[in-house]
Amino acid sequence: MDKPAQDNRAAGGSFSAGAAWTTDAAPGGAPALAVRDLRKVYATGTEALKGVSLEMPPGDFFALLGPNGAGKTTVIGIVTGIVDKSGGSVSVFGDDIDRHPQAARRHIGVVPQELNFNIFEKVIDIVVTQGGYYGIPRKIAYPRAEEILEQLGLHDKRNDKSMTLSGGMKRRLMIARALIHRPRLLILDEPTAGVDVELRRGMWDFLRRLTAQGTSILLTTHYLEEAEQLCRHVAIINRGQIVAAGTVRDILAQLHAETVVLDLAPGAAERAASLLPAFRAAVADPSTLELEIASGHSLGEAIVALETAGIGVRMARGKAGRLEEVFMKLTAEGEK
Numbered sequence: 459m460d461k462p463a464q465d466n467r468a469a470g471g472s473f474s475a476g477a478a479w480t481t482d483a484a485p486g487g488a489p490a491l492a493v494r495d496l497r498k499v500y501a502t503g504t505e506a507l508k509g510v511s512l513e514m515p516p517g518d519f520f521a522l523l524g525p526n527g528a529g530k531t532t533v534i535g536i537v538t539g540i541v542d543k544s545g546g547s548v549s550v551f552g553d554d555i556d557r558h559p560q561a562a563r564r565h566i567g568v569v570p571q572e573l574n575f576n577i578f579e580k581v582i583d584i585v586v587t588q589g590g591y592y593g594i595p596r597k598i599a600y601p602r603a604e605e606i607l608e609q610l611g612l613h614d615k616r617n618d619k620s621m622t623l624s625g626g627m628k629r630r631l632m633i634a635r636a637l638i639h640r641p642r643l644l645i646l647d648e649p650t651a652g653v654d655v656e657l658r659r660g661m662w663d664f665l666r667r668l669t670a671q672g673t674s675i676l677l678t679t680h681y682l683e684e685a686e687q688l689c690r691h692v693a694i695i696n697r698g699q700i701v702a703a704g705t706v707r708d709i710l711a712q713l714h715a716e717t718v719v720l721d722l723a724p725g726a727a728e729r730a731a732s733l734l735p736a737f738r739a740a741v742a743d744p745s746t747l748e749l750e751i752a753s754g755h756s757l758g759e760a761i762v763a764l765e766t767a768g769i770g771v772r773m774a775r776g777k778a779g780r781l782e783e784v785f786m787k788l789t790a791e792g793e794k
């Protein structure tokens with residue numbers, strides 16, 4: 459397998475602003491991607507997806523976040539028609555991948571996790587040939603490929619064999635190739651795994667411009683920071699299941715919430731919970747209440763409210779939040 463070279467630095471910062479190109483993405487209408495109850499059992503018996511559902515509005519920038527082995531590449535493989543699903547449904551801009559596979563595929567440009575172009579082929583030919591798979595005549599594909607390569611800082615290299623490119627340039631070539639048919643949905647599988655900081659920033663800027671021009675983007679990552687910096691929506695996947703989903707702001711607010719455990723008089727927990735709607739109070743047992751102290755609220759506020767209602771708080775102790783626990787577990791596994 460053609461591993462990314464270690465000379466990414468040479469390519470850093472060379473994504474150019476470029477001219478906008480338009481896609482046929484219309485605002486509103488069908489979701490860019492709708493995944494319902496997706497299941498996958500590999501021939502080995504591995505249950506990689508246990509009922510995954512996702513929805514991306516058109517124009518969205520969406521992160522599927524999770525550690526290695528969570529099932530991210532399996533989701534991408536099914537959506538792009540490379541992997542057969544065991545159950546569930548997928549539609550892309552309203553086109554179901556079973557009923558209208560060609561239309562669905564036409565909407566998608568995909569940048570796989572591993573480099574997979576012919577290293578003996580010239581850069582421009584790799585991009586133009588890809589256009590051929592979508593029925594784009596060379597006469598149209600050639601100038602379009604030049605334009606895309608220009609925007610990705612690869613124009614000078616267009617006549618070189620792809621094997622001569624640096625690791626960072628190879629990644630950009632993968633993006634150029636994915637864009638030749640002007641897809642409405644660009645899917646990138648771990649685009650910045652093992653990429654140095656400078657190159658990562660350049661890629662982020664390029665993707666931001668692309669989405670500002672109307673392209674919907676789905677990326678997978680195991681970096682929380684990447685999702686936080688780029689994306690509007692995020693779904694966290696672990697062991698083939700979505701464990702949290704929402705806007706990045708909501709998910710981060712949940713991740714950052716502290717959970718506090720309160721010991722109350724026996725039987726007081728139920729009434730106490732009803733007094734604290736802002737704290738997502740959960741009754742653990744009749745004398746124990748768990749509160750989430752989200753930003754903007756304080757433990758003191760909760761205790762005052764309870765004492766005012768005649769409910770004494772015997773003890774308060776911290777507990778890692780459920781989501782925080784999940785996410786710490788996720789990232790710890792992701793580092794392996």
Ligand SMILES: Nc1ncnc2c1ncn2[C@@H]1O[C@H](COP(=O)(O)OP(=O)(O)O)[C@@H](O)[C@H]1O
Nearest residue numbers: 500502504506525526527528529530531532533
């Ligand atoms: N072709 C395959 N055959 C058997 N098991 C697979 C195959 N591809 C992936 N898996 C397994 O499915 C699970 C999910 O893998 P994958 O979708 O690659 O996760 P991620 O991309 O999040 O790292 C893992 O347990 C992995 O070992």
Ligand SMILES: [Mg+2]
Nearest residue numbers: 530531571648
């Ligand atoms: Mg993967």
